[in-house]
Each structure stands twice: as structure tokens, then as C-alpha cells.
Amino acid sequence: MTLAPTPGLTVVSLLPKLLNTNGDAANARVLAQRARWAGIEASVVPVHTVDDLPDSVDLVVIGSGTDTDLIMARDALLPFADVARAWLAGGVPVLAVGTGWELLSGGLDLADGTAIDGLGLIAGRASSLPARATDDIVVAGDDVRLIGFENHARGFTGARRPVGRLISGTGNGDGFEGSVAGNFIGTHLHGPVLARNPELADRMLGLACTAKGLVRPMSAQADTADDIAKAARNQVAVRLGLDAD
Amino acid sequence: MSVRYAPAILLGRVARTLARWRKPGGGSAVPGLVVNAIAPGFLPRTLNSFPGGLVIVTGSSGKSTTTKMLVAALRAHGSSVFTNQSTANISQGLTSALLEQVSLAGRIAGDIAVLEMDEGHGALISGSLEPRVVVLTNVMVDQIDRFHDSDMVAAMLAKIAGRATGTVVVNADDLHLSRLGDGLAPTVDVARYGVTPEVLAANPRGLGYTLTSPTRLLAEDGMLLSAVDGRDATILINGTEHAVHLPARGTHYAVDALTALAAAQAALSSRFDAATAVTAISTIPPVFGRGEVVSVNGTTVEFVLVQNPASLQLNVDSLAPNTEQILVAVGSDVRDPSYLWPADTSGLGHVLIASGSKAHDIGLQLVYDGVTVDRIEPDLGRALDDFLALPEPATGVKTIIFSADSMRRTRAHLGLATNEADPT
Ligand SMILES: [Zn+2]
Numbered sequence: 001m002t003l004a005p006t007p008g009l010t011v012v013s014l015l016p017k018l019l020n021t022n023g024d025a026a027n028a029r030v031l032a033q034r035a036r037w038a039g040i041e042a043s044v045v046p047v048h049t050v051d052d053l054p055d056s057v058d059l060v061v062i063g064s065g066t067d068t069d070l071i072m073a074r075d076a077l078l079p080f081a082d083v084a085r086a087w088l089a090g091g092v093p094v095l096a097v098g099t100g101w102e103l104l105s106g107g108l109d110l111a112d113g114t115a116i117d118g119l120g121l122i123a124g125r126a127s128s129l130p131a132r133a134t135d136d137i138v139v140a141g142d143d144v145r146l147i148g149f150e151n152h153a154r155g156f157t158g159a160r161r162p163v164g165r166l167i168s169g170t171g172n173g174d175g176f177e178g179s180v181a182g183n184f185i186g187t188h189l190h191g192p193v194l195a196r197n198p199e200l201a202d203r204m205l206g207l208a209c210t211a212k213g214l215v216r217p218m219s220a221q222a223d224t225a226d227d228i229a230k231a232a233r234n235q236v237a238v239r240l241g242l243d244a245d
Numbered sequence: 246m247s248v249r250y251a252p253a254i255l256l257g258r259v260a261r262t263l264a265r266w267r268k269p270g271g272g273s274a275v276p277g278l279v280v281n282a283i284a285p286g287f288l289p290r291t292l293n294s295f296p297g298g299l300v301i302v303t304g305s306s307g308k309s310t311t312t313k314m315l316v317a318a319l320r321a322h323g324s325s326v327f328t329n330q331s332t333a334n335i336s337q338g339l340t341s342a343l344l345e346q347v348s349l350a351g352r353i354a355g356d357i358a359v360l361e362m363d364e365g366h367g368a369l370i371s372g373s374l375e376p377r378v379v380v381l382t383n384v385m386v387d388q389i390d391r392f393h394d395s396d397m398v399a400a401m402l403a404k405i406a407g408r409a410t411g412t413v414v415v416n417a418d419d420l421h422l423s424r425l426g427d428g429l430a431p432t433v434d435v436a437r438y439g440v441t442p443e444v445l446a447a448n449p450r451g452l453g454y455t456l457t458s459p460t461r462l463l464a465e466d467g468m469l470l471s472a473v474d475g476r477d478a479t480i481l482i483n484g485t486e487h488a489v490h491l492p493a494r495g496t497h498y499a500v501d502a503l504t505a506l507a508a509a510q511a512a513l514s515s516r517f518d519a520a521t522a523v524t525a526i527s528t529i530p531p532v533f534g535r536g537e538v539v540s541v542n543g544t545t546v547e548f549v550l551v552q553n554p555a556s557l558q559l560n561v562d563s564l565a566p567n568t569e570q571i572l573v574a575v576g577s578d579v580r581d582p583s584y585l586w587p588a589d590t591s592g593l594g595h596v597l598i599a600s601g602s603k604a605h606d607i608g609l610q611l612v613y614d615g616v617t618v619d620r621i622e623p624d625l626g627r628a629l630d631d632f633l634a635l636p637e638p639a640t641g642v643k644t645i646i647f648s649a650d651s652m653r654r655t656r657a658h659l660g661l662a663t664n665e666a667d668p669t
Contacts, residue, residue, distance in 0.1 A: 023586025191583020232605035
């Protein structure tokens with residue numbers, strides 16, 4: 001696609017006008033800021049149509065939208081099916097939150113009995129929960145505890161591998177939360193999940209840097225931000241009667 | 246109106262006295278609950294009984310300012326106005342406010358009633374109300390947990406607008422409201438207001454509406470806001486330009502003034518005098534808790550209330566340049582810490598203290614937006630004391646940006662009068 005690789009990292013924020021109800025598009029800002037703090041050039045490219053796509057894509061963030069716009073968002077995503085398939089196959093780290101994740105899956109079974117086809121790029125599908133889940137959510141991931149906020153009416157079935165086991169909250173509706181496929185992460189943890197859980201951000205950044213042959217040094221600014229994030233997470237943990245980090 | 250409400254009114258007054266006695270300054274909903282339970286028809290009957298009718302102001306944001314401005318404009322025309330400016334928006338609070346003034350025969354002195362109504366509660370209680378004028382400010386995605394999406398908010402506003410018997414006043418720049426105006430029954434008039442292309446262009450992020458109309462209103466189709474410069478605005482009414490002085494800097498206050506003028510014209514019809522209304526609006530004091538300038542032990546402090554991500558963005562963008570001392574406090578009313586993230590806070594540059602029970606969450610956002618945050622202090626009382634003890638800033642005034650919950654706590658801590666109108 002490109003002749004000479006760009007020196008820094010390019011973070012694509014996919015459909016930020018349609019899919020940013022809870023500030024999920026801010027996750028692109030979080031990735032770019034952490035890269036800059038580490039001395040790596042980084043830019044966020046808002047992509048509304050395929051014409052907006054930059055030559056080189058190192059990281060991708062897709063947020064959540066409102067249910068009223070589901071069809072519109074799906075139709076806006078359709079032209080990206082081939083390029084998204086290439087990202088997933090090529091190991092580009094992708095974070096998809098809420099409806100952004102659901103629309104990449106097999107489809108959505110809505111409460112009124114109708115269904116919306118997804119792009120079919122991610123195993124599984126979304127289906128209605130008995131009640132809307134609006135609360136703090138705590139997940140035991142591979143080697144890190146994730147804390148976020150969820151606000152969704154659908155769970156998820158058929159994920160090949162979850163992000164983790166639920167400690168508190170609703171998640172997929174089956175005791176687990178999220179779906180992982182290679183370097184893809186789908187989650188109900190909405191809003192700035194990467195700011196609150198920087199291990200997840202650094203996992204994505206690490207993969208992108210390795211792919212680009214970049215070395216990511218430590219940064220004092222990230223340490224400061226991560227202390228704040230830890231305090232914010234611990235506040236939730238303590239309120240839920242869990243141990244602090 | 247008959248005397249059959251007298252027992253309920255008396256009981257409500259007793260309950261009000263008891264509520265005050267138990268909790269000074271509080272308990273405003275209790276007497277309303279008593280009356281609404283005993284005489285459920287009291288609230289709508291009383292509100293529908295004003296000779297000049299009922300005006301309802303509703304929408305996602307700008308309700309309080311618009312209501313105050315409208316009341317000032319109506320009073321300047323000699324109208325005697327009943328309004329709920331010092332009470333909560335909910336029906337119990339409204340009933341309590343009515344109890345303050347109602348006679349035992351169930352009558353209130355006043356020509357006209359102007360009520361600010363929360364869009365959610367408005368839709369609940371508006372089924373029994375017959376407003377002559379309904380004023381719609383805008384649709385913003387507000388309080389995500391409660392309303393979930395903007396279409397739902399628009400639907401609630403449509404329900405309230407559907408009760409209007411005379412005129413519905415709509416913001417033509419808000420696509421949801423513009424469409425709502427197009428769909429109203431031909432028996433009601435639609436009065437439109439909007440900004441000129443120049444005013445919109447001066448706000449590159451837009452005006453904060455969920456959907457902005459693709460085209461601007463023409464002067465022959467309604468009132469226009471044609472210029473904003475700091476606290477001065479120019480509004481075009483029936484071909485004449487009027488200079489309006491605003492209670493605080495920013496396009497959103499100018500739009501509030503525009504809305505109030507369009508509403509005053511709808512409420513007063515032929516009695517409306519633009520110059521009288523403009524003078525009244527230009528002299529109202531800064532609005533409670535939003536760009537409000539207060540003096541604390543001789544130190545000048547500006548309070549900026551943030552009610553949703555759009556208002557955070559507007560307030561950040563309209564902050565006086567080089568404001569040197571800023572405290573940001575977000576409290577437990579922001580249940581979901583993601584809530585404010587759609588706003589870009591980088592314009593704040595340097596925040597001395599992030600505080601409130603969500604201090605860490607707002608601090609995290611500020612840091613990622615590249616804002617220097619000197620200190621995170623969840624104890625709001627300590628944060629306020631230390632902030633106010635700092636030497637006077639070389640530029641700007643000490644500025645406190647807060648959520649509604651932190652505003653209430655700030656006022657309590659500083660011993661400033663609390664106002665029941667403070668949003669919950
Ligand atoms: Zn103190």
C-alpha cells in the first residue's frame with residue numbers, strides 16, 4: 001500500500017461520529033498520547049469513509065453507538081469489510097467497544113425479535129440480555145484485572161476466547177467478558193477503557209511497535225497517568241468490596 | 246377552581262413546615278408529595294388556571310438561563326409571573342412551589358406561569374397540562390444512563406410540544422427540533438429562532454447539538470443571532486438589530502437570550518416590545534452557578550457549572566484566555582466516569598487541582614488531553630480551602646468548574662446560599 005513506512009504510529013479512529021457515544025473514540029487519543037509520552041510520533045486519523053484511510057495503519061479503535069443508528073453504522077462499516085479483514089489477518093491491534101464490536105461479529109439479535117447482520121469478521125454474535133446492564137464491571141484477564149463501566153442491552157455468545165472471567169458485572173452474560181481473536185479485542189468496557197487499564201493499551205502499543213521495528217521506552221508521564229488510573233480503579237474495587245490493586 | 250383543595254393545601258403546608266424543621270433548607274419535595282397524593286388534580290388545575298396561560302421551557306440544556314431571561318422580559322412588560330426558578334423540576338417540587346403562593350381556594354396571584362421543565366419529567370406530567378407556549382432549547386445527549394439516546398430525548402420533547410395550544414418556539418439550528426416543528430399540527434404556530442452562518446462559523450465545534458440543521462434560518466423566518474463578542478451579542482428582530490448584554494461570555498448564553506426573546510414574543514404577542522425585552526435581559530444578574538461570579542472572603546471566584554459533555558466543551562472553549570487558576574471538581578452525580586470523555590479539555594492548559602469524588606477520573610482525562618494537573622485532591626473541602634488561599638492570579642479570576650453535585654458541596658462548604666433550583 002505504501003512505499004516508505006511512516007516514522008511514527010498511525011492510530012485510526014473508525015467512524016468516530018457514529019460510534020462515540022461514551023467517549024470510546026478517546027481510546028485512540030489514549031494510544032497516541034502514550035506513544036508520544038514514550039517519544040514516538042503518533043497521530044490519530046478519524047476515518048469516516050474509505051477515502052479517509054491513511055496509507056499506513058498501525059492501530060485501530062472502534063467505539064460504541066446508539067441503537068437508533070445501528071443500521072446506519074453497519075452500512076457505514078460495510079465498505080471497510082475488506083480492509084478490516086486485512087487488519088485482523090495482518091495482526092494490526094484493533095480495539096472494538098460495544099456496538100462497534102457487535103457489528104464486526106456475526107450479527108445482533110435485537111429485543112424485538114429482528115436481527116441485524118454483522119460483517120462476520122469476528123466469531124460469535126450479540127443477543128439480548130434479560131435486562132440492561134449499567135454498572136461498574138470488573139474482569140479477571142490473563143494477568144491483569146480490568147475495571148470499567150458497562151451500559152448495554154445485549155450480551156455476546158460464541159466468542160472463541162473471552163477477554164476474561166467476570167468478577168463483577170454482566171459482560172457477555174455468561175460469566176465472561178469480551179472476545180479476543182489474535183490482536184483483536186472486543187469489549188463492553190465502554191469509554192476510555194485503555195486509559196483506565198493501561199496494561200491493555202501497552203499490550204496494543206507493544207504489538208504495533210514490534211510490527212514497526214520501534215522500541216518503546218518507559219515514560220515518566222505514563223507512570224503519572226497510570227498512578228491516577230490505579231487510584232480510579234481502586235476506588236471502584238473498594239466500593240465493590242474487592243481488594244485494591 | 247374550588248375550595249375542595251383546601252384540606253390538601255393545608256396539609257401540604259404543615260408537611261412543608263415539618264420538612265423545613267427537620268432539615269433546614271431541605272425537604273422541598275415532601276409537601277408536594279403530600280398534596281399530590283391527597284389531591285392529584287391540584288398541580289395541573291392550578292397551572293392551567295393562569296389568565297395569560299402557561300409557558301413551559303424545556304430541552305437538554307440552557308433551560309434555567311432561558312427561563313430567567315424570559316421571566317425578566319415578561320416582568321418588564323408589566324406581567325405578574327409565577328415561575329419555578331427556585332424549586333426542583335420534578336412535579337413534587339413544583340407542587341411545593343405552588344404551595345408557597347396558593348390561596349386556600351387554589352388560586353395564585355399572577356397573569357402568567359413560566360415553568361422550566363426537565364425533558365424526562367416534563368413528558369411524565371405534561372399529559373395533564375395545557376401550555377399556551379412551549380419553548381424548546383436543544384437536544385444534547387445528556388445523562389446517558391437515564392435517557393440512553395438523543396432520539397428518546399427528542400421524542401419526550403415532542404410529547405411536551407404536542408400539548409401546546411398556541412405556539413411552539415423551536416431552535417431552527419437543532420435538526421431534531423427543526424423536524425419536530427415541521428411535524429406539529431397546523432392548529433399551533435411555530436416560532437423559529439437561529440444563528441447566522443457567521444455565528445456558526447465562529448464556533449468550529451458547532452453549538453453542541455446532537456444534530457445540527459444543514460441550513461440556517463432566514464431573517465424573514467424568525468429571530469436571528471447575528472453576532473457574539475464576549476458578553477455582547479446582536480439579535481435581529483423584525484428587521485432591527487438589537488444589542489444584548491449577556492450574563493456571561495459565550496455563544497450558548499447568546500442563544501439562551503435569543504430563545505428567551507423568541508419566547509417572550511410568543512407569550513406576549515402584540516404586547517411584545519423588543520427594546521423593553523432586550524433591556525430586561527441585558528440587566529439580569531449572572532445566572533446562578535453558571536459563569537456566576539462570587540466573592541469569597543474578598544476573593545473573586547467564577548463558578549462554571551458543567552451538566553453534560555457538550556456543556557463541558559462549550560465552557561472550556563469559552564473560558565477567558567490565560568485563566569491562570571483553575572479548579573475542576575466532578576462528583577458522584579457523574580455515575581459513569583466515561584461520561585465526560587467525548588469533550589476535549591486540552592484548552593484548559595493548566596489545572597491547579599482536580600477534585601470531587603471523581604477526582605481521579607477527571608484528572609485522568611485532563612492528563613490524557615495534555616493538561617498539566619498539579620494536584621489531585623478528592624477531598625473537595627481541602628481542595629477549595631487550598632485553592633482559595635492561593636495568592637490572587639496575575640491574569641483572570643480564580644475559576645471553579647464543577648458538576649452539579651460538586652457545586653452543591655462547594656456552596657455548602659463556602660457557606661454560600663444554596664438554591665433548590667440547582668440541578669440534581
Ligand atoms: Zn474548609
